Amino acid sequence: MKLSELLHGIRGMNTLNVKEATVDIHHIEMDSREVRPGTLFFCINGYTVDGHDFAQSAYEKGAVAIVSERPLDVPIPVFVVRDTKRTMAQLSNRFYDHPTKKLQLIGVTGTNGKTSVTHILEQLFKGQNRTTGLIGTMYTKIDDVYIETKNTTPESLVLQQRFQEMVDKQVDTALMEVSSHALHLGRVRGCDFDIAIFTNLSPDHIDYHQSMDHYMYAKSLLFSQLGNTYEGKTAIFNGDDQVADQLIQMTTADIITYGIKKQADVMASNIRAAATGTTFTLTVFGESIEVQTRLIGLFNVYNVLAAVSAAYVSNISLSAIQQGLESIEGIAGRFEAIDSGQDFAVIVDYAHTPDSLENVLKTVQDFANNQIRVVVGCGGDRDKTKRPIMGEIAVKYADETIFTSDNPRTEDPNTILQEMTAGLDRDQYRLIVDRSEAIHYAMKQAKTNDIIIIAGKGHETYQEVGRERTHFDDREVARAALKERIK
Numbered sequence: 455m456k457l458s459e460l461l462h463g464i465r466g467m468n469t470l471n472v473k474e475a476t477v478d479i480h481h482i483e484m485d486s487r488e489v490r491p492g493t494l495f496f497c498i499n500g501y502t503v504d505g506h507d508f509a510q511s512a513y514e515k516g517a518v519a520i521v522s523e524r525p526l527d528v529p530i531p532v533f534v535v536r537d538t539k540r541t542m543a544q545l546s547n548r549f550y551d552h553p554t555k556k557l558q559l560i561g562v563t564g565t566n567g568k569t570s571v572t573h574i575l576e577q578l579f580k581g582q583n584r585t586t587g588l589i590g591t592m593y594t595k596i597d598d599v600y601i602e603t604k605n606t607t608p609e610s611l612v613l614q615q616r617f618q619e620m621v622d623k624q625v626d627t628a629l630m631e632v633s634s635h636a637l638h639l640g641r642v643r644g645c646d647f648d649i650a651i652f653t654n655l656s657p658d659h660i661d662y663h664q665s666m667d668h669y670m671y672a673k674s675l676l677f678s679q680l681g682n683t684y685e686g687k688t689a690i691f692n693g694d695d696q697v698a699d700q701l702i703q704m705t706t707a708d709i710i711t712y713g714i715k716k717q718a719d720v721m722a723s724n725i726r727a728a729a730t731g732t733t734f735t736l737t738v739f740g741e742s743i744e745v746q747t748r749l750i751g752l753f754n755v756y757n758v759l760a761a762v763s764a765a766y767v768s769n770i771s772l773s774a775i776q777q778g779l780e781s782i783e784g785i786a787g788r789f790e791a792i793d794s795g796q797d798f799a800v801i802v803d804y805a806h807t808p809d810s811l812e813n814v815l816k817t818v819q820d821f822a823n824n825q826i827r828v829v830v831g832c833g834g835d836r837d838k839t840k841r842p843i844m845g846e847i848a849v850k851y852a853d854e855t856i857f858t859s860d861n862p863r864t865e866d867p868n869t870i871l872q873e874m875t876a877g878l879d880r881d882q883y884r885l886i887v888d889r890s891e892a893i894h895y896a897m898k899q900a901k902t903n904d905i906i907i908i909a910g911k912g913h914e915t916y917q918e919v920g921r922e923r924t925h926f927d928d929r930e931v932a933r934a935a936l937k938e939r940i941k
């Protein structure tokens with residue numbers, strides 16, 4: 455693509471002469487380390503470093519043009535804009551030829567449940583022989599090919615490239631987790647969502663957003679940006695969540711509500727929860743069917759309702775939805791049972807917020823007929839306000855609480871544990887900083903019919919200490935500990 459074509463209509467200070475305007479752009483990058491000959495480089499002033507400082511290095515690696523927020527002394531065209539991130543989203547969309555216009559795009563936002571809802575949807579669509587793409591916390595997946603990712607919702611430049619790959623692979627439906635950070639940082643600018651789903655809002659990421667109002671505002675952007683351009687957009691809300699009504703006011707898209715408590719378009723009633731799965735009556739716009747799923751817990755009924763609403767809007771019939779839900783096995787690291795034939799239950803779950811921890815512990819309490827032991831920690835360099843709350847929730851529901859490390863990152867793990875236990879009496883918990891030791895300890899204590907919940911890391915396969923990630927998988931450690939017990 456010619457530089458002039460790519461920059462067409464973009465406002466900014468530009469030093470392009472005729473020759474420069476015809477430069478061919480073969481790649482676009484925001485990281486100087488990725489620059490190859492023929493690249494347009496975006497200078498992003500980040501949280502850690504300023505990308506403008508890498509302009510010279512980008513030039514030396516073959517960059518042929520630069521988009522920046524200030525004039526730069528490099529011998530290639532520099533196009534100066536007010537906000538490079540915004541321009542990058544717009545140009546990425548253009549460079550990859552507006553890929554999201556060529557597929558159905560479903561975005562899911564909310565504090566908890568995004569990964570779960572996108573995975574339930576993936577199963578429902580795949581059951582209809584649809585070709586899906588998925589972008590989220592665990593990976594990006596294009597049909598059946600997995601791509602590693604760093605962020606739940608990648609930067610616009612990566613996002614649009616992935617969507618283009620999806621279009622090339624004939625993906626017809628893309629399912630995407632949309633984090634509040636991504637909305638706030640404009641990573642999804644230019645994404646043509648057809649359906650936007652809201653799961654719930656509860657305290658998290660206050661370190662980043664500063665207040666719940668700002669956090670909600672970030673989430674609301676997914677809905678305020680939906681439906682203003684043309685018809686055929688649907689916004690789906692958990693009507694039982696207290697901010698649903700506010701979010702509904704923010705969109706001009708068609709609305710669907712789901713829930714259990716308040717009257718909604720899509721509802722679950724007569725819910726029968728068991729340790730092996732959940733059955734309930736599903737009512738969609740007045741039509742009812744019985745559904746059965748292996749997913750456990752009331753929170754997962756909400757996730758199913760969110761997915762059902764989007765599937766229904768996408769013309770999947772209720773009977774197909776019913777069949778699809780029955781065949782879902784489970785989601786990695788989400789209430790994942792570790793079964794080595796032991797006479798107690800071991801569950802690995804990704805609960806890392808107060809609300810999710812409470813939900814998961816309430817769920818096991820419903821089934822428990824002996825003691826509940828929980829192994830849990832809080833991430834370093836993340837929201838500190840949730841630490842004492844999660845500490846209190848753990849001891850409230852569990853008979854034995856073992857606080858341990860969960861990605862301490864650059865913080866001292868002992869300080870994180872002190873903050874988690876600040877409001878507790880010393881005899882209410884045990885501290886075992888080493889996560890592997892903590893899991894082994896819990897296993898050793900377990901008696902017949904106990905339930906052990908290992909919370910916070912779910913599918914993660916690393917422990918991040920300092921800036922280093924070393925291999926660590928709760929599921930592997932749990933299995934090893936069970937083996938040791940049997941010996």
Ligand SMILES: CC(=O)N[C@H]1[C@@H](OP(=O)(O)OP(=O)(O)OC[C@H]2O[C@@H](n3ccc(=O)[nH]c3=O)[C@H](O)[C@@H]2O)O[C@H](CO)[C@@H](O)[C@@H]1O[C@H](C)C(=O)N[C@@H](C)C(=O)N[C@H](CCC(=O)O)C(=O)O
Pocket residue numbers: 484485486487497498499500501502503504505506508591604605606607608609633634635636
């Ligand atoms: C706070 C935040 O969002 N940070 C994101 C941000 O990093 P940053 O601002 O520190 O970037 P930086 O290192 O300062 O670099 C600035 C620029 O210089 C460039 N650079 C840098 C070095 C170099 O040698 N050459 C070079 O060109 C970089 O490519 C970049 O363009 O830009 C990076 C590239 O897109 C992101 O990966 C990174 O996410 C970090 C890893 C992160 O932890 N983000 C979290 C807070 C986040 O976004 N989380 C949400 C999920 C939350 C949830 O699950 O609810 C998410 O969507 O992932």
Ligand SMILES: Nc1ncnc2c1ncn2[C@@H]1O[C@H](COP(=O)(O)OP(=O)(O)OP(=O)(O)O)[C@@H](O)[C@H]1O
Pocket residue numbers: 564565566567568569570571591606631653654753754756757787788789803804805806809810811813814912
């Ligand atoms: N609808 C829900 N309401 C409350 N808690 C939930 C819900 N769904 C899942 N959870 C809990 O939250 C944990 C994380 O679920 P999931 O990974 O689906 O959320 P997420 O929104 O993708 O999280 P992240 O922001 O980290 O990507 C689960 O392991 C479970 O404990």
Ligand SMILES: N[C@H](CCC[C@H](N)C(=O)O)C(=O)O
Pocket residue numbers: 606806832833834836860861910911914
């Ligand atoms: N997306 C979340 C995941 C948290 C998972 C937990 N294991 C942690 O490291 O805090 C975050 O990056 O804040």
Ligand SMILES: [Mg+2]
Pocket residue numbers: 568569570590591592606631
């Ligand atoms: Mg997720």
